[in-house]
Amino acid sequence: MSFQVTVQPSGRQFTCDEGETILNAAIRAGVGLPYGCKNGACSSCKGKLVSGEVEHGPHQERALSANDEKLGFSLFCCAKPQSDVTIEAREVAGVGEFPVRKLPVRVAALEKKADDVIVLSLQLPANDRLQYKAGQYVEFLLRDGKRRSYSMANAPHKDEHMSLHIRHLPGGLFTDQVFSTMKERDILRIEGPLGTFFLREDSEKPIVLLASGTGFAPIKAIVEQLENAGSTRPVTLYWGGRRPQDMYMNELCEAWARTLPAFTYVPVVSNAQPEDNWSGRTGFVHQAVMADFPDLSGHQVYACGAPIVVESAQRDFVAQCKLPEDEFYADSFTSEADLASSAPATN
CATH class of the missing domain: 3.10.20.30 (Beta-grasp domain)
Structure with missing residues (x-):
């Protein structure tokens, strides 16, 4: 039926x-x-x-x-x-442009960027690049039908390999494997592209990019897409972490700020320690946006990271900064631990 x-x-x-x-x-x-x-x-x-x-x-x-x-x-x-x-429902244009496919991929490299972050590079089958939009994600197909989702951290045109940023969650079915037994040339299976979090290229509005932790991954892909398109739209990236080392690609962001027109980078640390010698912005990352942009009525916002960050940003930007509800685009990184933190509702 x-x-x-x-x-x-x-x-x-x-x-x-x-x-x-x-x-x-x-x-x-x-x-x-x-x-x-x-x-x-x-x-x-x-x-x-x-x-x-x-x-x-x-x-x-x-x-x-x-x-x-x-x-x-x-x-x-x-x-x-x-x-x-x-x-x-408000349909998202362009979602069906690229078909969702299942593909085998080979681990090309594992590069540790922080104690708890690895950049996983994947080689796709020869002459078979996965078509996707900057900001979208793939799912790893694991045993027993389980799946784990990770955003592409490079724009489709950018590199030979697909790049993903994996944060270690101790006890995690997939991340434990990445940080312990996974090695180059291992074969994995993915399905994608998935998600409606991607750059809307039919607008010339200024952009605010908001990332927490490895929510930087799809944001990085969006910046690369803007760079490749030769965009002159004003872009301000806010990247938040508890400690300065949580901004594990800080030098790349600083390089963008030096070389890309109309691009500004604002790292924000919420729990700096004396030994960090941090002299930059502090507090909650979405509140730093609100301090700098009290009126977001003419902007687009792309936010990615922990659910509490995304939810707080959406609520406060719309209620207090006049951001149109339909100009807030988000991808909330919800882990299995997040799902287990509160009881699910059922009918």
């Missing part, structure tokens, strides 16, 4: 198999519903259920509350139709 999903206001339609989520069916059909984590945590795919019935699988209460459901909202990454449905 299958059900028909109609998207308003575009009128696009696609088929959703029994037991399949609306989001997975949309991805399969090349329909650009906005999404991020795909696991019920980030709320990027939340939209209105206009008609029909769905059953929601496990998800975070903060992503879709019981009151949200009463108001007719749905979380499409975990919503399984029980009838034909009509949904209301």
Whole structure:
């Protein structure tokens, strides 16, 4: 059995198999519903259920509350139709431009950039580069059907290899492997490109880039895309960490600030210690943006990193800095530990 999903206001339609989520069916059909984590945590795919019935699988209460459901909202990454449905969602142009594919990749290099960060370089099959947009991610296909998501840290044109930034989470199914047993020439399997976090190139608005930790990875790809396009849009990058060493590619960012027109770099440290001799900006990274840009009404913001950083930025930029809601683009890096930190909600 299958059900028909109609998207308003575009009128696009696609088929959703029994037991399949609306989001997975949309991805399969090349329909650009906005999404991020795909696991019920980030709320990027939340939209209105206009008609029909769905059953929601496990998800975070903060992503879709019981009151949200009463108001007719749905979380499409975990919503399984029980009838034909009509949904209301803002479609993202360009999502279906490149097909989602499964590919084998070979580990080309592992470069330690910090005690807890490795840059993993992957070699794709010969004459078969993965097409993607700067900012998107791939999923590693692991044993027992498990998956782990990581953003590409280089623009599609930039390097021969695909680059990913992996932060070690002790006990992590994948990161423990990266930091202990993984070696050059190992073969892995990936699926991608995925995600609707990518540079909107149809605008000339000034850009604020906001990163925390390894959320810098897709931000780096976006900067490289802007550089390759010869963009003259004003860009300000804020990169936040607890200690200065958390900005593990600080020298690259400083080089961009010297060489790229209209590019500014602002590192922000929240927990500097005396031995760090830190004299730069301090505090929460999104608050540094607010201090410098009290009026964001004419800007675009691209934010990536820890869920608390992304959620705080979206809330405060819209409420206090006049940022249009539809000009905030985000990818919340939700780990398995984040998912386990609060009980999932179910119907």
